[in-house]
Amino acid sequence: MDDAPPPFPDDLATLWYLIRRVATLLDRTGEALFQREIGTSLAQYLVLSVVDAHPGPLNQQAIADRLGLTKGTVSRQIDTAVAAGLMTVRTAEHNRRENLITLTPTGTHLVRQGDAAFEREKAESLPKLPPQEMRTAIRVLTAMNSALDPTATSPVRE
Incomplete structure (x- = not known):
């Protein structure tokens, strides 16, 4: 069986195909890796990692923007993480409709395991x-x- 990509009309079409294929393979591989190694989904790990990488608390929209996900998707991941004791959520002092997210020590430990x-x-x-x-x-x-x-x-990074 030939693993070469199918012929496309031009380089942009070939690049588009390869980007989509590699993204799908990275998602599948990441999902399997994080389920196997730390017992969580790729999406959960990514949300935890974004919060871990940011100094201080983040809001849901900032997390969604950094990951290219919807606020609703991030909200579900946060709810799961809070229930598992990986994150805390508190209401922002400057805006009662905004929640600020931080990791618990357990969440930080899970991120380190996932990073490794x-x-x-x-x-x-x-x-x-x-x-x-x-x-x-x-x-x-x-x-x-x-x-x-x-x-x-x-x-x-510059």
């Missing part, structure tokens, strides 16, 4: 690309992201 599992999986499964090639890929995808969504923030 991801690092192991990355070392075993993903190609070892030269740093310049990785930066080029990131620049291309960042440019496309910005062109398609001018309000998008850049993930590229």
Whole structure:
């Protein structure tokens, strides 16, 4: 069986196909990894990781924006995390309709376990690309992201 992608009319179509395929494979692999290693979903781990990476509490909309998810999806993940003792939610002093999210020590520990599992999986499964090639890929995808969504923030560190 030939694993080559089907022929497409141009490079953009080929790139679109490959982006969609790689994103699907990363999601499947991540879901299996986090279920197996830390007993949680990829979505749950991502929400926990965003809160962990931010100094101080975040609101649901900020988490949703960073992950490209809906506020409702993030809200369900937060509810699950609170029930599991991984996060706390408190009402913002400046706006009663806004909730501020923080991790509990258990949530922080789970993120560290997930980070370690991801690092192991990355070392075993993903190609070892030269740093310049990785930066080029990131620049291309960042440019496309910005062109398609001018309000998008850049993930590229200067």
